[in-house]
Amino acid sequence: MQSLDEAVETGTRQAAGERPVGGTPELTEDEVLALDAHWRAANYLSVGQIYLLDNPLLTEPLRPEHVKPRLLGHWGTTPGLNLLYGHFNRLISRRGLDMLCVWGPGHGGPAVLANSWLEGSYSETYPDVGRDADGMAKLFRQFSFPGGVPSHVAPETPGSIHEGGELGYSLSHAYGAALDNPGLLVACVIGDGEAETGPLAASWHSTLFLDPARDGAVLPVLHLNGYKIANPTVLARMPRTRLDGMLRGFGYEPIHVAGSDPLAVHRALAAALDTAADRIAAIQRAARAGEDTSGTGRPLIVLRTPKGWTGPAEVDGVPVEDTWRAHQVPLAAVRERPDHLRQLESWLRSYRPRELFAEDGRPATAVLRNVPEGTRRLGATPYANGGLRLRELPLPPLERHAVPVEEPGATRHEPTRVLGELLADLMDATAERRDFRIVGPDETESNRLQGVYRATGKAWQLGTRETDEHLDRHGRVMEVLSEHTCQGWLEGYLLTGRHGLFSCYEAFAHLVDSMVNQHIKWLRVTRRLPWRRPIASLNYLLTSHVWRQDHNGFSHQDPGFIDHVLNKAPEAVRVYLPPDTNTLLSVADHVLRSRDYVNVVIAGKQPCFDWLSLEEANAHCARGVSVWEWAGSESDREEPDVVLACAGDVPTQEVLAASALLRRKLPELAVRVVNVVDLARLLPHEEHPHGMTNAEYDALFTRDRPVIFAYHGYPWLIHRLTYRRAGHPHLHVRGYKEVGSTTTPFDMVVRNDLDRFRLVMDVIDRVPGLAVRATPLRQAMDGERLRHEAWVREHGTDLPEVTEWTWPG
Ligand SMILES: Cc1ncc(C[n+]2csc(CCOP(=O)(O)OP(=O)(O)O)c2C)c(N)n1
Numbered sequence: 001m002q003s004l005d006e007a008v009e010t011g012t013r014q015a016a017g018e019r020p021v022g023g024t025p026e027l028t029e030d031e032v033l034a035l036d037a038h039w040r041a042a043n044y045l046s047v048g049q050i051y052l053l054d055n056p057l058l059t060e061p062l063r064p065e066h067v068k069p070r071l072l073g074h075w076g077t078t079p080g081l082n083l084l085y086g087h088f089n090r091l092i093s094r095r096g097l098d099m100l101c102v103w104g105p106g107h108g109g110p111a112v113l114a115n116s117w118l119e120g121s122y123s124e125t126y127p128d129v130g131r132d133a134d135g136m137a138k139l140f141r142q143f144s145f146p147g148g149v150p151s152h153v154a155p156e157t158p159g160s161i162h163e164g165g166e167l168g169y170s171l172s173h174a175y176g177a178a179l180d181n182p183g184l185l186v187a188c189v190i191g192d193g194e195a196e197t198g199p200l201a202a203s204w205h206s207t208l209f210l211d212p213a214r215d216g217a218v219l220p221v222l223h224l225n226g227y228k229i230a231n232p233t234v235l236a237r238m239p240r241t242r243l244d245g246m247l248r249g250f251g252y253e254p255i256h257v258a259g260s261d262p263l264a265v266h267r268a269l270a271a272a273l274d275t276a277a278d279r280i281a282a283i284q285r286a287a288r289a290g291e292d293t294s295g296t297g298r299p300l301i302v303l304r305t306p307k308g309w310t311g312p313a314e315v316d317g318v319p320v321e322d323t324w325r326a327h328q329v330p331l332a333a334v335r336e337r338p339d340h341l342r343q344l345e346s347w348l349r350s351y352r353p354r355e356l357f358a359e360d361g362r363p364a365t366a367v368l369r370n371v372p373e374g375t376r377r378l379g380a381t382p383y384a385n386g387g388l389r390l391r392e393l394p395l396p397p398l399e400r401h402a403v404p405v406e407e408p409g410a411t412r413h414e415p416t417r418v419l420g421e422l423l424a425d426l427m428d429a430t431a432e433r434r435d436f437r438i439v440g441p442d443e444t445e446s447n448r449l450q451g452v453y454r455a456t457g458k459a460w461q462l463g464t465r466e467t468d469e470h471l472d473r474h475g476r477v478m479e480v481l482s483e484h485t486c487q488g489w490l491e492g493y494l495l496t497g498r499h500g501l502f503s504c505y506e507a508f509a510h511l512v513d514s515m516v517n518q519h520i521k522w523l524r525v526t527r528r529l530p531w532r533r534p535i536a537s538l539n540y541l542l543t544s545h546v547w548r549q550d551h552n553g554f555s556h557q558d559p560g561f562i563d564h565v566l567n568k569a570p571e572a573v574r575v576y577l578p579p580d581t582n583t584l585l586s587v588a589d590h591v592l593r594s595r596d597y598v599n600v601v602i603a604g605k606q607p608c609f610d611w612l613s614l615e616e617a618n619a620h621c622a623r624g625v626s627v628w629e630w631a632g633s634e635s636d637r638e639e640p641d642v643v644l645a646c647a648g649d650v651p652t653q654e655v656l657a658a659s660a661l662l663r664r665k666l667p668e669l670a671v672r673v674v675n676v677v678d679l680a681r682l683l684p685h686e687e688h689p690h691g692m693t694n695a696e697y698d699a700l701f702t703r704d705r706p707v708i709f710a711y712h713g714y715p716w717l718i719h720r721l722t723y724r725r726a727g728h729p730h731l732h733v734r735g736y737k738e739v740g741s742t743t744t745p746f747d748m749v750v751r752n753d754l755d756r757f758r759l760v761m762d763v764i765d766r767v768p769g770l771a772v773r774a775t776p777l778r779q780a781m782d783g784e785r786l787r788h789e790a791w792v793r794e795h796g797t798d799l800p801e802v803t804e805w806t807w808p809g
């Protein structure tokens with residue numbers, strides 16, 4: 001049989017399909033044939049991955065034992081992704097582009113794997129899977145197979161920054177990747193089902209935040225294959241004029257490509273991509289010459305091709321191609337049913353593999369005609385292995401921002417306001433290199449980080465008014481009222497080798513629970529892939545926290561994000577509760593230098609006592625948990641009678657106030673105060689890299705003394721973390737009990753039984769021998785709580801002795 005190379009040489013149309021190829025000025029016949037050959041090869045390799053255990057080149061008739069016993073994968077989206085990969089190759093090769101692609105329908109894993117194998121990046125990453133017959137057999141066998149590779153565009157897939165497992169985040173990831181990468185074009189394939197998700201719908205706005213002068217470009221491809229798993233999609237059934245109206249409203253200028261005749265679609269898609277690339281180049285040229293391009297619609301491709309295109313048209317008399325039935329595995333009983341086996345074989349042979357691959361399995365030259373060179377290949381781009389491009393952050397010396405602390409509790413500062421100054425220095429230091437950004441849902445100022453605006457503004461491409469503040473086309477603070485979009489931008493930014501911080505109200509971090517799950521999973525897998533270089537950690541600063549949502553109340557009170565992330569892979573998760581300003585600075589410095597973690601930092605923005613000098617704060621953070629000797633009363637005794645533990649700024653203040661009361665009222669009681677800044681220290685050391693050994697834990701908390709633990713969040717978490725410790729039966733935790741309201745700060749702690757008076761009562765209730773002896777004190781404490789209740793209701797403020805309380809020293 002004639003090889004494809006020969007077919008292209010002689011200009012025979014036969015090799016490329018039945019229909020004649022019409023000439024267009026843009027694409028020669030050879031080019032169409034080469035695009036089609038690549039597509040057929042990728043489709044063949046995709047079907048092979050889903051079905052075949054053996055006989056990869058069909059050198060013999062297909063037998064049941066050549067087929068996998070469990071057929072797992074998604075065919076429907078795959079031909080569309082294959083089509084696009086080949087066309088992106090052409091665009092890159094012709095124009096010398098640096099390109100990255102985010103594949104929204106990541107369930108089309110076979111497509112991206114097939115293309116990586118074809119271009120050679122797969123075998124370079126995994127040398128045991130060579131670009132030959134043996135390698136092809138391994139490529140097929142390993143897919144969705146125990147011990148092999150996942151079905152999605154997972155971290156294992158070369159060139160991927162986006163698994164696409166949980167749908168909705170492709171476009172925000174793509175925009176995050178493009179920020180501050182002026183030479184990069186990020187293509188983003190969006191499934192029409194994915195486009196129905198809330199996060200995706202919100203992320204269309206991203207184009208109004210992208211700065212064509214200093215950022216790269218995003219080219220969205222809305223893939224209208226018409227269906228999701230079992231339903232048509234909204235956007236595919238929407239009349240075209242309405243779809244266009246929607247897209248134009250978001251700032252895009254759609255370019256439509258539609259069809260089911262492969263050769264016609266190749267021509268139309270190539271022309272569309274050329275048009276889009278020309279428009280992007282023109283917008284960038286204008287913006288970089290100082291022109292305002294915000295009125296020009298950004299190109300977007302609407303690709304309308306059949307779901308499961310080129311797969312079985314019908315199975316068992318039921319239509320499959322171009323219906324929702326093509327979503328997963330169209331032929332399900334191949335091993336059992338000879339007719340299905342025959343259908344699979346003819347499906348595979350319809351791609352004419354003998355034209356596409358030599359006998360030794362290597363792809364024919366014509367198949368690879370458009371494959372770019374070296375790191376321009378989508379599977380080899382360093383942009384998708386961000387750690388390769390990562391630079392150390394030029395963090396300022398902490399001494400420059402630390403607050404002076406001569407003695408504990410003598411002064412007060414707003415921790416996040418001081419941090420804002422440090423972040424401003426960091427913005428200054430990265431002004432040229434542009435590799436640090438802050439994202440947040442409209443709360444940078446509310447969280448008192450506004451110091452940062454002396455160094456940079458807020459990204460904004462639309463019109464401005466005189467009354468607006470800090471809006472700036474080139475700004476590196478990104479504010480949009482979609483936590484999902486913020487999270488997606490930051491993930492895309494970090495995954496492509498930069499640094500950042502997400503500042504958010506504590507309660508609303510829950511909106512991205514599911515997104516952070518996925519990111520943690522990504523990190524966990526990449527840590528086991530030696531070729532993936534470590535990336536900067538994803539850092540959350542959660543402020544405006546549960547105890548100080550004074551004017552918002554119950555809806556804004558929820559400390560549960562900590563519980564959520566601590567369920568996740570311990571190797572990738574860190575939670576910090578700095579109790580004062582210098583400790584926050586020390587923690588911030590640490591997390592911004594760290595790699596491959598999700599760090600959650602919970603810190604207050606309200607004036608807070610300064611407990612530790614910078615030196616003490618650094619030592620405390622290095623230990624993660626320390627005895628604060630100056631705050632207790634155990635110095636002249638061998639062992640404390642009771643341990644008052646605390647984690648979080650408000651609980652720390654309540655514990656110190658309780659300790660001061662106990663010192664005055666029960667001077668003979670030996671009280672130890674322990675502060676926990678790194679929550680994972682409480683875990684057993686076998687469970688978390690930061691966990692303490694039992695010996696360390698027992699030395700701090702004792703094995704048998706009562707421990708009253710005042711904790712920032714839900715009390716159960718502390719029990720969960722410590723349940724295996726010898727002292728656990730003696731541990732009593734106070735924290736947020738879901739009693740929230742719009743009320744005074746001290747009323748919040750009283751209502752949740754976390755206040756100093758209640759803590760003293762807890763001590764009396766638990767230290768043997770105090771129950772009777774200290775009854776008068778217990779009664780007095782109860783009286784204080786009643787007095788508080790009456791006072792706040794009458795005056796609307798906290799008791800003067802509470803608001804004016806200071807550490808007695
Ligand atoms: C957030 C989310 N919800 C549900 C699913 C389950 N799911 C997997 S694929 C799919 C359909 C996707 O349709 P579309 O985006 O159009 O992709 P394609 O048609 O290209 O397969 C769904 C609902 C998911 N992966 N993520």
Ligand SMILES: [Mg+2]
Pocket residue numbers: 191192193223224225226227228233
């Ligand atoms: Mg679809």
